[in-house]
Amino acid sequence: MKVVLRNPSRTEVVAGPARVGDVLARFAINPETVLVIHAGELVTKDVVMADDAELEVRPVISGGAGPARCHQCHGTAVIEVRRHNAAYCAEHFVDHVRTQVREAIDRHRMMSYDDRILVAVSGGKDSLALWDLLLDMGYRADGLYLGLGIGEYSDYSGRLVADYAAARDATLHTVDLAGEYGYDIPTATGLRNRSSCGVCGLSKRYVFNRVALEHGYDVMATGHNLDDEAAQLLGNVLRWQTPFMARQSVALPDSGGLARKVKPLYRLGEREMAAYCVIRGLEYVVEECPMVGGNTVLRYKDALNELERTSPGTKAQFLFGFLDRVQSTHFANADPAGEQLVACSGCGLPTTRPRQTDIAPVCAFCRTRERVVASAGRRDGVTATRP
Ligand code: SF4
Ligand SMILES: [Zn+2]
Ligand SMILES: [Zn+2]
Numbered sequence: 001m002k003v004v005l006r007n008p009s010r011t012e013v014v015a016g017p018a019r020v021g022d023v024l025a026r027f028a029i030n031p032e033t034v035l036v037i038h039a040g041e042l043v044t045k046d047v048v049m050a051d052d053a054e055l056e057v058r059p060v061i062s063g064g065a066g067p068a069r070c071h072q073c074h075g076t077a078v079i080e081v082r083r084h085n086a087a088y089c090a091e092h093f094v095d096h097v098r099t100q101v102r103e104a105i106d107r108h109r110m111m112s113y114d115d116r117i118l119v120a121v122s123g124g125k126d127s128l129a130l131w132d133l134l135l136d137m138g139y140r141a142d143g144l145y146l147g148l149g150i151g152e153y154s155d156y157s158g159r160l161v162a163d164y165a166a167a168r169d170a171t172l173h174t175v176d177l178a179g180e181y182g183y184d185i186p187t188a189t190g191l192r193n194r195s196s197c198g199v200c201g202l203s204k205r206y207v208f209n210r211v212a213l214e215h216g217y218d219v220m221a222t223g224h225n226l227d228d229e230a231a232q233l234l235g236n237v238l239r240w241q242t243p244f245m246a247r248q249s250v251a252l253p254d255s256g257g258l259a260r261k262v263k264p265l266y267r268l269g270e271r272e273m274a275a276y277c278v279i280r281g282l283e284y285v286v287e288e289c290p291m292v293g294g295n296t297v298l299r300y301k302d303a304l305n306e307l308e309r310t311s312p313g314t315k316a317q318f319l320f321g322f323l324d325r326v327q328s329t330h331f332a333n334a335d336p337a338g339e340q341l342v343a344c345s346g347c348g349l350p351t352t353r354p355r356q357t358d359i360a361p362v363c364a365f366c367r368t369r370e371r372v373v374a375s376a377g378r379r380d381g382v383t384a385t386r387p
Helices: 020-026 090-107 125-136 151-168 177-181 196-214 226-238 242-247 270-280 297-310 314-330 364-380
Strands: 002-005 010-013 034-038 054-059 079-081 086-088 116-120 140-147 172-176 219-221 260-262 341-343 350-352
Touching (some): 086 090, 090 125, 090 270, 125 151, 125 270, 140 151, 172 177, 177 196, 226 297, 226 314
Parallel strands (some): 002 054, 140 172
Antiparallel strands (some): 002 010, 034 054
């Protein structure tokens, strides 16, 4: 049978018939970290595949395995979620995902049906799934896509997001970083004290805030999932970065004119989000961003997945325990949103007040953009000008 492995993509031939679990073992693949897809449907590790079958093994970095009958209807399961000690058929899995999103929204009072919501959509599985879920649940959710200028990767993700918006007849705002701000993410490589991922994250946050403010959105929603949040927390705990821990919330209240920020997928793992997309037929960018190399969060995800493999539920206990028992009590008065905010002298958006009162406040985005544009100008042998 043909086995298509992704990230990096390669095709292997394996003699059949064979159990999916045995095929994975042959490639030393931890079943917890992948989805296996046959003829457009998910299959579990006990299914036996014929010699002429074609399998796709899609990495998702997460946990799973267990009984192969749906927890609700006892039909054939398409996915197991070990954390819940449950397996689901396609229909009940979608119900499970919606239930978790509903729980997140209600528990943290993230949004109401009157709110106008802006979803940051990158073309990846999480953000597209989030937009799809919110629209299906009846929320007034529009999308925002930021063109990062990362070659074919950005072109493809931009097309996927635009196609999804058109198919759903949904409103999509598109901002091109180079066109609007005079630089793209590849230009930001080689900058002192800031990785390209750092510049990328800062740019995303800034443009997201800006579009939300200019268009009067009440809520900004991002596709951060359980794996993202648990990995972030682990990174912060390992270095005892308490100011970051104070700010690590799944629902930040509005402040300084900026809309509320929420993460409705924090109760769902990466693997669940990838499965949701496959089941719902949502096309998303499977390939990693080519600039991901410097992203340390991936190492924390790997470490947590190792723990999850032997102790399912560890990730959720780690994150939910923090949110319920530490964040809401120990950091309740930290009020990071309550820092004194003033208008940036460059762009007018809220930023923190400088310590020295005689210095004009300039936000981190304006400062960084100036450095990126200047260093690109030096590389090109031209004098940089602000667009
Ligand atoms: S991997 Fe880094 S550069 Fe690529 S999209 Fe993510 S943050 Fe941006
Ligand atoms: Zn079912
Ligand atoms: Zn600014």
